[in-house]
Amino acid sequence: MRGVAFSDLHCSVARSLDVVGERWTLLVLRDAFQGKRRFEEFSRSLPVARNVLTDRLRTLVEHGVLERRQYEEHPPRYEYRLTPKGMDLYPVIVALIQWGDRYLAGADGPPVDLVHRDCGGAVGAEAVCRGCGNPVHARDAQAEYRMHPSP
């Protein structure tokens, strides 16, 4: 079943994972959110084979998550910058950080503190209601199917 394309499943989680669910991709995006832009920066940061990193960056560019821009002409060099579509993955990254910090950090505590520049508070991620603005627990939400059963 290795061949099942997540993009064919009638589900937004599956479709998102079809773009960002490959091994290393979310770590590339974490680095991009931390300001890394150049192939060598990603390569130094991640213990991933260069051909795999090349592939992941290409996929993200193809899906419009990163934009590839030339920043030097001789020799030609390119950098990778988050697009608005890529920026909108921020809650995914923060939610993964938060959960890892809470449950997997071990005795040393979280490796990085994510801090709000305005007030110095800790940054987290949560489900919220766009109607009333309140935080939403899993039990407080209901899935309403539009057309087909999922997936």
Add this chain to the structure above:
Amino acid sequence: MRGVAFSDLHCSVARSLDVVGERWTLLVLRDAFQGKRRFEEFSRSLPVARNVLTDRLRTLVEHGVLERRQYEEHPPRYEYRLTPKGMDLYPVIVALIQWGDRYLAGADGPPVDLVHRDCGGAVGAEAVCRGCGNPVHARDAQAEYRMHPSP
């Protein structure tokens, strides 16, 4: 580099992905948040080989994300329920839904509406400051390293 364990990287995103980043795992969790509990329910919902599903459920139980409970004695049958640790993955799932809904839904629109039971509003996910309570954009947050450079 296939052998690099994400759990060894000094990064909470990597550590989280070491638990939930395998193919199918986040879709199993999506189903669990939708109330599915039994092997046959997951199996009917997901076009995944049964041995892979068995493996993913076992991993989630080993990490304390799901709890395996016997609900029938003859024959012995088990169900899988989200633990509090598992429940805390809700923002990850909602953030993936939100991004897929926004960018990958196509002409039919999102397959499912996630609705707040209290007020009927749409449920989303966002990064928020635990200090001031405001939503946080990627540009408004700063990563402060505690001990080691990452990773």
